[in-house]
Amino acid sequence: MTSRTVLVTGGNRGIGYAIAAEFLAQGHRVAVTARSGEGPEGALTVRADVTDAASVDAAFTEVETKLGPVEVVVANAGITRDTLLLRMSDEDFTEVLDTNLSGAFRVVKRASKGMLKARFGRVILVSSVVGLLGSAGQVNYAASKAGLVGIARSLTRELGSRGITANVVAPGFIETDMTAELPEEQQKQYLSQIPAARFASPVEVARVITWLASDDAGYISGAVIPVDGGLGMGH
């Protein structure tokens, strides 16, 4: 196994924390960005808000100084502002797009500098089953997550010949703060549609991501990999 320098955005909790912990367990050098709190023990935590390009740039510079050039980047930070279309304000829409989609753009753009120089890179974007399946009450979130597929596939065409891969991981229902907020009725409804008949733990997403970053996955690019117990079959 080659040991890499990895940066995970939003690594202070939920799926991002699990991703960072899994990379650490596999012997990589790991940094996480956080607006608050800390990543897992052993990770370097740097402050960054993905809606602010200067803050993203400063975080990368700190990681590069302390751990070396970022070889694997996981754009995981994300938010929801769920509500039905007619009640969705411009702010509800643009805030979600600015964090989930433009945030990923800022992060991968900054990451690509070092990756191009090294002629190696792994870009992994955390999308959602909802990006391709759609979801009532999530026009903003679904649009942001679908957009990540366009980013990964365009990066694949633009940077593929330089040893850089770009893939999307599309989780289904994962037990984190984000899903804990959903009303019990909605959780039950989701469960009834999941062929695996259960929700997943963050580590089940993390292990797919560490595999995508591994030497074994070097010829996979522009893919959308579901981790959803079958919920989105047909993508």
Ligand code: NDP
């Ligand atoms: P959480 O709500 O538990 O964590 C979200 C993370 O994103 C936090 O670390 C948060 O930081 C960070 N974040 C939010 N806004 C910003 C910002 N502007 N700048 C920097 N960091 C920010 O979410 P999950 O762990 O559940 O989700 C992680 C990713 O997985 C998200 O992209 C989500 O859309 C996606 N996903 C989740 C699913 C699920 O079922 N849970 C299903 C499918 C996809 P802070 O604590 O500082 O706010």
